[in-house]
Amino acid sequence: xxxxxxxTICFMAFYxxxxxxxxxxxxxxxxxxxxxxxxxxxxxxxxxxxxxxxxWLKGLGSAVICLVLTFFTGALYYLNPAQFALDYxxxxxxxxxxxxxSTKTKARYAIGVVISMILKYIxxxxxxVFFWPPEGSAAGSAAAWAFSATYNLWYNLVxxxxxxxxxxxxxxxxxxASSKPFYR
Numbered sequence: 768x769x770x771x772x773x774x775t776i777c778f779m780a781f782y783x784x785x786x787x788x789x790x791x792x793x794x795x796x797x798x799x800x801x802x803x804x805x806x807x808x809x810x811x812x813x814x815x816x817x818x819x820x821x822x823w824l825k826g827l828g829s830a831v832i833c834l835v836l837t838f839f840t841g842a843l844y845y846l847n848p849a850q851f852a853l854d855y856x857x858x859x860x861x862x863x864x865x866x867x868x869s870t871k872t873k874a875r876y877a878i879g880v881v882i883s884m885i886l887k888y889i890x891x892x893x894x895x896v897f898f899w900p901p902e903g904s905a906a907g908s909a910a911a912w913a914f915s916a917t918y919n920l921w922y923n924l925v926x927x928x929x930x931x932x933x934x935x936x937x938x939x940x941x942x943x944a945s946s947k948p949f950y951r
Contacts, residue, residue, distance in 0.1 A: 775825060782817035783832035786810045787840065794842075801922055803899070804844065805891070808926045814862045815880055815934045820941065823867035830863030846898055853894035858887040876935040884927035891919045 789810035793799050799807040814833060818826030834855060837843055845851040865879035872878070895915025897906045904910035 775821060778821060779817070779825060779829045779832055782813050782820075782829045783836050785813040786829075786833040787836050789813055790837065790842065801918070803918070805919065805922050807922050807929065809929065811862050811926060811930055812933055812937065814859065815865050815876075815883070815930055816937050816941070818863055818865040818867075818879070819869075819876060819934070819938045823864040826863040826866060827860060828863070830859040833863075834859050850894055850898040853890050853898075857890040861886040861890070876938055877931045880930045880934055881927060884923055884930070888919055888923040891923065892916050895919055 787810075789812065790808075793806060793809045799809070810833075814826070814830055817829040821829065837855075843851075843855060845854065861883045865883040867879075868882045869875040869879035892915045895918060896911045899915065900906045900908065900911035901914040904914070
């Protein structure tokens with residue numbers, strides 16, 4: 768029992784470290800970055816795998832670890848607590864909980880990734896509408912809605928496609944290589 772707790776803590780730390788490394792790698796690939804913030808987030812692969820490996824609750828814990836590590840590396844930009852929650856806390860939380868909305872079908876990983884990415888997109892779009900309106904428009908205006916919805920759509924959509932392809936491959940491969948049960 769004690770070894771299982773230690774093993775889980777080690778896995779959570781591993782996924783947090785992998786998240787930070789993938790985030791740094793993504794920062795060195797120019798075409799992944801958007802001009803006004805946001806990017807194709809390859810680091811989310813680590814968090815999705817953590818959720819499917821450890822379960823949604825420990826996946827949520829892994830998301831908290833990732834958020835804290837990202838905060839300490841100085842990679843976050845925020846205006847106030849509401850914007851911080853919409854841009855960082857909620858998106859990472861829903862990704863960490865991806866296994867919660869998975870089904871028992873063959874497409875369970877894709878379903879969890881898609882639902883998580885839709886919720887992430889909604890959260891970041893709301894942040895853009897109320898905290899990052901385009902120049903010359905007011906927060907909450909039709910122009911802010913249009914700009915935020917389109918700006919956040921493309922990189923979240925590409926991230927979702929990458930994760931829908933890679934996460935099931937990685938989870939299945941890791942499950943085969945693991946001597947302990949992989950899914951909880």
